[in-house]
Amino acid sequence: MNAAPQPALPSPSRRLVLDQAARLFRGQGYAETSLRDIADACGMKTASLYYHFASKEEIVTAVLNTGVATVYDEARRNVDALGAGAAPEARLRTAIGAHLRALLELDDYTGANIRIFGHVPPHVRAATMAERDRYEDWWRDLLADTAARGAIKPGTDLRLVRLMLLGAMNWSVEWHRLRRGKADSVAAIARGLGDMVLLGILDQTAPPPVADRVRRAAARKG
Amino acid sequence: MNAAPQPALPSPSRRLVLDQAARLFRGQGYAETSLRDIADACGMKTASLYYHFASKEEIVTAVLNTGVATVYDEARRNVDALGAGAAPEARLRTAIGAHLRALLELDDYTGANIRIFGHVPPHVRAATMAERDRYEDWWRDLLADTAARGAIKPGTDLRLVRLMLLGAMNWSVEWHRLRRGKADSVAAIARGLGDMVLLGILDQTAPPPVADRVRRAAARKG
DNA sequence: GCGTTCATCTAACTAATATTAGGTTTGTCA
DNA sequence: TGACAAACCTAATATTAGTTAGATGAACGC
Numbered sequence: 001m002n003a004a005p006q007p008a009l010p011s012p013s014r015r016l017v018l019d020q021a022a023r024l025f026r027g028q029g030y031a032e033t034s035l036r037d038i039a040d041a042c043g044m045k046t047a048s049l050y051y052h053f054a055s056k057e058e059i060v061t062a063v064l065n066t067g068v069a070t071v072y073d074e075a076r077r078n079v080d081a082l083g084a085g086a087a088p089e090a091r092l093r094t095a096i097g098a099h100l101r102a103l104l105e106l107d108d109y110t111g112a113n114i115r116i117f118g119h120v121p122p123h124v125r126a127a128t129m130a131e132r133d134r135y136e137d138w139w140r141d142l143l144a145d146t147a148a149r150g151a152i153k154p155g156t157d158l159r160l161v162r163l164m165l166l167g168a169m170n171w172s173v174e175w176h177r178l179r180r181g182k183a184d185s186v187a188a189i190a191r192g193l194g195d196m197v198l199l200g201i202l203d204q205t206a207p208p209p210v211a212d213r214v215r216r217a218a219a220r221k222g
Numbered sequence: 223m224n225a226a227p228q229p230a231l232p233s234p235s236r237r238l239v240l241d242q243a244a245r246l247f248r249g250q251g252y253a254e255t256s257l258r259d260i261a262d263a264c265g266m267k268t269a270s271l272y273y274h275f276a277s278k279e280e281i282v283t284a285v286l287n288t289g290v291a292t293v294y295d296e297a298r299r300n301v302d303a304l305g306a307g308a309a310p311e312a313r314l315r316t317a318i319g320a321h322l323r324a325l326l327e328l329d330d331y332t333g334a335n336i337r338i339f340g341h342v343p344p345h346v347r348a349a350t351m352a353e354r355d356r357y358e359d360w361w362r363d364l365l366a367d368t369a370a371r372g373a374i375k376p377g378t379d380l381r382l383v384r385l386m387l388l389g390a391m392n393w394s395v396e397w398h399r400l401r402r403g404k405a406d407s408v409a410a411i412a413r414g415l416g417d418m419v420l421l422g423i424l425d426q427t428a429p430p431p432v433a434d435r436v437r438r439a440a441a442r443k444g
Numbered sequence: 445g446c447g448t449t450c451a452t453c454t455a456a457c458t459a460a461t462a463t464t465a466g467g468t469t470t471g472t473c474a
Numbered sequence: 475t476g477a478c479a480a481a482c483c484t485a486a487t488a489t490t491a492g493t494t495a496g497a498t499g500a501a502c503g504c
Contacts, residue, residue, distance in 0.1 A: 013451075029341040031253030034491065047494080048452050056492065089424060118396055119251040119341065153425045160406075160414040161423055163397055164390040171389025174340055184382075192382040200422030201383055202311060203375045235481075257462065269464080270482050278462065 014052045016042050022063045022108040026173070030060060030116040057124050064120070064128040067113030071102040072135040079142070088151035089198060095142055096197075097190040099169050104176050105186050114170045139166065165197055236274045238264050241330070244285045248334040248395070252282060252341050279346050286342070286350040289335030293324035294357040301364070310373035311420060317364055318419075319412035321391050326398050326408050336392045361388065387419055 010018070020041035024033040035056055039046045053059045075098040079091055102110045117125065117132070143158045152158070172189065195201075232240070242263035246255040257278055261268045275281045297320040301313055324332045339347065339354070365380045374380070394411065417423075 011451095029253070031251070032341060035493090036491085044451090045453060046492085047454080050493070051451060115340070118337070119254060151425060152423050153421075156417070156423050157414045160411065161418055163394070164415050164418060167393025167396075168386040168390040171393050172385070174389075174392075175385055189382065192379045193386050195378070196383055196386060196419060196422075198422050198424045199375075199426075200418075200420050201374050201378050202420045203373060204421070233481095256460080258460090266481090267483060268462085269484080272463075273481060 011052070013042075017049060017052055017059065018062055018066065019108070021059050022067070022112045025060065025063060025116050026108045026112040030119050057121060060116070060120055061124055061127055063109055064113050064117065064124070065131060067109035067111070068128070068131045068135055070106060071099055071110045072131070072138065074098045074102040074106065075135075076138065088146040088149050091142065092146060092198065093190070093194045095139070096165070096169065096194050097187065099166075100172065100186050100190050100193075103169065103173060104189075111173050114173050136162070136166070161197075165193075168193060168197075233274070235264075239271060239274055239281065240284055240288065243281050244289070244330040244334045247282065247285060247338050248330045252338040279343060282338070282342055283346055283349055285331060286335050286339065286346070287353060289331035289333070290350070290353045290357055292328060293321055293332045294353070294360065296320045296324040296328065297357075298360065310368040310371050313364065314368060314420065315412070315416045317361070318387070318391065318416050319409065321388075322394065322408050322412050322415075325391065325395060326411075333395045336395050358384070358388070383419075387415075390415060390419075 017038060021033070021038050024037055024041060028037075035046050035049055038059070039049055042049075049059070053062075075095050078094050078098040082091055082094055103114065104111065113128075113132075117128075139162050140158070143152070143162055146152055147156070147158060176184075176189075239260065243255070243260050246259055246263060250259075257268050257271055260281070261271055264271075271281070275284075297317050300316050300320040304313055304316060325336065326333065335350075335354075339350075361384050362380070365374075365384055368374055369378070369380060398406075398411075
């Protein structure tokens, strides 16, 4: 039986396999990516993968863990670099930028995680859930801290904000194609999303247009 | 060879198969759901499915098409019912509510579509793309109309707003479990998301907290 | 020079899957 | 009563996937 050693220090080949697996998982999904696909991308034969990994599940587990580690690290590092006294709005915008950067720019691991997490065998999902939860806890704390500083409207459901904000970002994996030239830069996306979530899109300074004023006047009368 | 007729009018069995397929696709994904799973859920044998459908791809195609038809219909009907002169904010909130309702409450077809669309064979995806694009065009028009009425802040990237808003909603399939009692009602989610996107979460009336004022003062000096 | 370990290979195996061929039951209608 | 079709069945097939066994060759210390 192949011993399949599990070196904590990644050999070049192991790293190559994970890189290619992450790229393929992100692009085509988990079940749709065969070990043959991964091996081909690495220039080797399917069976050779088993020298570095004990199973496909071990590969995907490593990819998923690296994926969340990447975002978590990117987000925490960038926000922490702002210093403790930074404005709440700046902290949130920085966190948004970091999450999107990890997801769309840095590598394929985070994108793969977001894309296939819900399509992976249950025990694999369970094994990688803890780290994912810790990252979400970090967001929970970030928002709670922002609220504690009085920067968020009272009565706001912070859990819903977190879920929706992360959802809006995570879904970008589905439509963002960096292949198309420089379509939209990640920084621009982050700014736009920040504007939307933090400030809202409605123009509350402008008077309601004519049609509405007419309608409201009618409503008052009848 | 089995002729596998394709009745436009769905027989009860055909309907049952699609219902169960939608439920399973939504819950476990496309590749992770075998024809055996579907047949078992319907109380029949795998081969019997071929009396109603020519292939697994035909089943998933039907599920995907029904899914987008469901949201599209729900969204358009509810918004149209508001009348042409309705306030832009009400139209957007209604659209958000309808999308979420189709996705999380009405049936499993829309949820299945959102969940597996990116994991389905390319030609199946291509075959169901047109209807999906039409629905997204409807949102594009809705937002453009809102902006044309002057209700949206000038300079807002409407494409980004559409992608992020739909993303936030679509991602809810990943976390919303209606199994857990009445965890959060869809109406509450819709209201919370509407508040966030339309009005923003930042409290722009309140003065910045002490820490920030101190920091800004320091920044002015040094 | 020689044995050992690393990294990969060829070849085979097993289980599962979508699909097909053809039979059986059941109800309807002439 | 008997033809017929609808709706399902049993049984078999082809393909593919993940996985395993064992061989090959290069690199390297002794």
